[in-house]
Structure formats: C-alpha cells, structure tokens
Amino acid sequence: MRLAWDPTDEAFREELRAFIDAHCPPQARVGKDFLGGDDEIIPDWAREWQATLFDHGWMIPGYPPELGGRNATPVQTLIYLEELARQGIPRSVHFGGYAIVGPSLLEFGNDEQKAMAPAAIRGDTVWCVGMSEPDAGSDLANLQTRAVLDGDSFIVNGQKVWTSYATVAQKCFCYVRTNPNVPKHKGISVLIIDLDTPGVDVRPLRQISGGSEFAEVFFTDVVVPASNLVGELDNGWRITMGSLAHERGGLWVEGVFGCQRAVEGLVALAERRGLAGDPAVRRRLAAAYERVATLKALGYKGFAGFAQGSSAPEHSYMKLATAELRRELFELGMDLQGPFGAVVEPAFTEERARWQQGFFVGLAANIGGGTSEIQRNTVATRVLGLPKG
C-alpha cells in the first residue's frame, strides 16, 4: 500500500491541468452541482467544450486519438476523472452519447454504425437512450415498445419515458421488444431511430426541479430501416451493460468529488451564516466530511482491485452510498439556510438556490440508473451471497 502516484502519472495530471487552464470556458468552471439553470438544455459553450476536449485527446483518455483519446492507462484515466470532478468541470452535459451509445456502437455495431461513434463522443450528434418505459423502470426487461420486422423495415409502436435530452437529440438508441414469445430479456433488440422520422412524438416532461431535461417519446407506426438494428436480433440485453470499460473502475469519482465539493461549500456556508461555532452544526459538518472521506478511500480501494483485473465488491457499494450521501448533504445545505431553505429567489438564497436544486438532483440520483433499493438487492445477493427473496 502506498499513498503517492507515480511521477509519470503526476506529469499526466500536470499536462491535464495546463490544458484546462488554457482551454476550459468560464461557464464550465463554476463548479455547479446541477446544469438545469441554463435556458438551453445543451448550451453552445458545452458543445464547443466537448469538441475541444475531443480534438485534443481529452474526451475519453483511454481511447485512441481518432476516438477523442490518447491511449491513457487506467490509473491515468482515474486521475483524469478525479481532476475534472475536483474542479467541478463537466466533460459533456449529455452523457448518453459518449458514455453509452459510442462504446456500444464500437462494440456491437456494424462498420457503418461504428463510424457514427466519433460524432457521438465529440457531441456532434446528440443521442438519447430509450430504455425506461412506464412499466419498465427498475424492471427493464419488462419493456413493451414493439418492433415488428416487415420486409426491410421495422415498424415500431410504443412509449418511452424519463428519456433525457430527447427534446434536443437527433437520434435515439432505442431498446425495443422484437420477440414476445421468449423469456422477457431474450426478446429485446436495439434500433437506431432518427427522431425526425414520421410517427415519433417527443413531449417534454417537467421534473421536480422545474426543468425539462426529460421527455416522453411516443412511437406510432414508425418505419425504421432494418439496417438500423445494432448487434443481433433479440440479443439486445447484452448491450444494456454497454459503457466505457476502462472507466468502469472510476464511475464513483464524479459522485464522491461532487460530495467533497458540497462539504467544502457547506463549511463556507456555515461560516457565512455565522453558524461555525454552533456545536450541533459543527458535528453535522464533521460527520459529513467523515462520510465523504471514507467513501473516497473505499473508491480508491475498489479502483486498486479494478486496475489489477478483479471485480471488486466496492463498486457495488459506491453508487448507492454516493447517491444517498449527496441527497443528505444538499438537505444539510437547505437546513443551514434556516427559514431561507424554503426560498429559491436569488436575492435571498445561497448561490442561486444551489442547495435546493442540488437536493432535487440528489433525489433523482437515488432513482436513475438503478434505484437505491435495487442497488441494495444487488449487493445482498451478489456481494453478500444472501438467498434471493
């Protein structure tokens, strides 16, 4: 065990910092905990920043240059994720394209589809991912959107919901049921659907936070070329796991460093509001710091296992623990504002209702990508080896 990184890895960090100093736009540097405050869902500066990262090999460091990377090692990838998260700088405000669609096209797509990956990663094409449905949230395999092969086209009917970025996306990476006569997860396929195809209806969905990043997407007799099938027919379940393999060991980084920035913000908030001498506040802040520090250590421990090729149990805990911690930290921020915790008017609130907005995002973090209850079920059976309920 040792605390330090290798000098070559520290040099990598320095190179990254110099790049950020030279190129990162000020709007990306405000360390915001949420991105819903802008009028646009994907502002221009965010599109330009993503393209700049790609062109300089800093979008997906573990990928080769033609895919926006520089063939970085796993440790360097961790340092990259850590450095961006520490400064609160987003890579992209629409993660689906670079994190899910790009890697899935590269792994499962035909040559024509593989060629779509760079634009997905650079952000030139905005993708939404059509997974969730009204009756297929946590129970993803229960999805009902049907696609029937008719000659050289699929005819798609059904509905998706909670679909991020659908209102601004050009394409949907869409999970559909192509075979209703086999066990649920064996009859699923993935289709690329252009959102301007006749019969596609995208309706914005207003969220708790007030924003409309989500949408409902309705498909009525939508004709999709059969060549838009990704991978094999009925074998789409395999693709649900699609994500950046070399970033998997560092998926916790953004969550934990986001919590770390929140604790720094809470300390500053307590001092500004004259609460820094209140014993109860001091204990709550210390407990919050302790929880972040322990999670960071657990993340590093899990990463050490990942870098050595083992699937460490730590990963199963990290999403669960960071999502719950995030919700509590931002709630503490609301508490520390006293009566003004109930207010979102900029004149009265801390940093344009940072804590209120962040609390709402924290609620979502415990639902999206697998609820905290599903995460606990997974840990219970897969990590602790308890019998299925």
Next chain:
Amino acid sequence: MDFTLTDEQELLRATARSLLGNECPSTLVRAHWEDPSVVEPLWETHLREWVALGDGPLVDHCLFLEEAGHVLLPGPYFATSALFLPLLRALGHPSADVVAAGGLSGTVALAGLDGLWTTEPSPDPVRRFVPEADRVDQVALVLPGPAVAVLPASSLTARPMETLDSTRRLFEVEVPADVDPQPISPEALAAVLDRATVALAAEMVGTTRWLVSTSVQYSKERVQFDRPIGSFQGLQFKMVDMSLDHERAAAAVYYAAMTFDAGDPDRQRAAHVAKAAAGTAAKRAAKDAVQIHGGIGYTWESDVHLFLRRAYASEYLLGPSDWHHDRLADLLLGGSSLR
C-alpha cells in the same frame, strides 16, 4: 495511490489470521472473563514477537490488529504495541528497544477523571481507563507538561474498573506524589495518540467484520416461515448497510495508516475519520447482529454479546465518535471552536 497489499503484507495478514484464529478461540476469550492469566501462554509463546509491529509501518500493524479484533484478542498486546511502545519511542526512552524485542510489556495511563485521552493531561490525582495495568511490566504515566514517567507496574496502586467488556480490562491508577517525569512535546504526544487511535480503529474493523460475516452466515442457515431469514428484504437491507459501513471504515483505516507511513499532512484528519467511522460501523453492526440473531442473539452462550461488548467498549476508548467529530470540526472550521 495503491490500496493493494504487497506480497509481504499478504503473508503477514495470512499468518496473523491463522495464528490468532487457531490460538485465540472464543473459549479462551470466555475463560479470560474468569481468569485473565489464561492468555499468558499465548502472550509468551506467540505475541511477544509481534510487538515490534508497533514500531514499524502502521499499515502492517493495522493488518495484525484487524485480525486481533476479529478474535477479540485479550491481554497486553494492544496496550504494549499500540500505546506503550510508540510513546517510549517518541520519548527516546532507552527501554524502547527492549519493548520492541518483546522483552517488556507495558501500558499507558493518560486519561484523568473525565476519561478523555488528550494532549493536555489533567492534574488529577488518578489516571482512568488504563488498559491491563495489573498484567504488564511497566506503566507510562502521562502528566501535565506534558511529561512522562515510566514506572514498574508493581509500584503503582491499580483498581480494576468494572466494565461492559471483559476482553480489555481497564484500571484506575493513582498518580504517586514523588515522580520525576521526562518532558515530551505536545506534537510528539499528539502523534502517538493519533497513531494509537488508528490502531484501535483497525481492531474495531476486525470486530465489525466478525459481526457482519457471522450475521450473513447465520441468516443463510436460520429458517423461519419455510425460508432462510437471509432472503427477507428487511434483513438483507440491514446487512447491506452493516457491510457498507464496515467497508468504509476499513478503507478509512488503511488510508489513515498510509498517511502516517508517508508522513502526509492529512494524517490527523484521517485518524479522526478512521476512529469515528470505525465506531459508527461497530455500533451498528453490533446492534443489528443481535437483532438478526433474534432470541439466540440475546443469550449469554451466543458469542454475539462478546463482540457487542468489545464494539461499544472500543467506541468509548480513546474518544467516542462524537468527540472525534468535534476534533475534526476544529480542523475543518479553523478557529471558530466553542470548545
């Protein structure tokens, strides 16, 4: 940063696990309740040679102490290796080499009437919460100044404190009038206390590991309503949370140990984090282990209560979690303390 163990560290852990697993069964721990001398053969034949770990990298010592906590090792090992030896070393005391070689056992008497281990020792006429004061060769009395007097245990009057946990015996020791202590810098004393705090947290992680893994195992075997109780979501969620707390505490302990070994400026914070996290994890695991074991968990013959007792006793030794949170707040919030 690398959290993986070196080959030597893997070997150390495996050796400790095997030695303590074989030589310190719960029958010995229970026998110690009635007669503390039952652990002497173990100390004489095996443990003296491990005292030197208290002198070396803290990560290595934590690996051993985690296994010691997993079997509730009683006797003078913790006091000698985690308290006495580091204090003698910080003093530059000539006996330190003898202690490291296993030639002398010892303990530290620091907390006054309030029971707190701080770098500003009280002028109280007694020292409380002194581990194993009647079964060690020497006692290091920490006095105002701060200053330290190393005395033969036989020259002191020690009264056993009746405690929750019999696996670590605690004493009240009278401070003699005519001692001639040697000064120690507050910084050096603080480093000794911080190191001991991490060491105790490592032990607690081992104790917690037993509580979690035993609960998981029991819940797979115990059948109620025709199903193993471990299939009930209410119990599964409890065990996931126990296990998560344990994993976090373990990671925090080894992170803290690494900061000591690297001389990192974060080490004081890391020590407070480790002890608070270990205390939170141990308390939750202990309570929930009793709950998961049901009526059997509330019997004297089940080992669960032995681990429950050690978990709580360790939480309150060297500062409870709340106390460590208060110290952490002092470091986070600068000079605005109301202490």
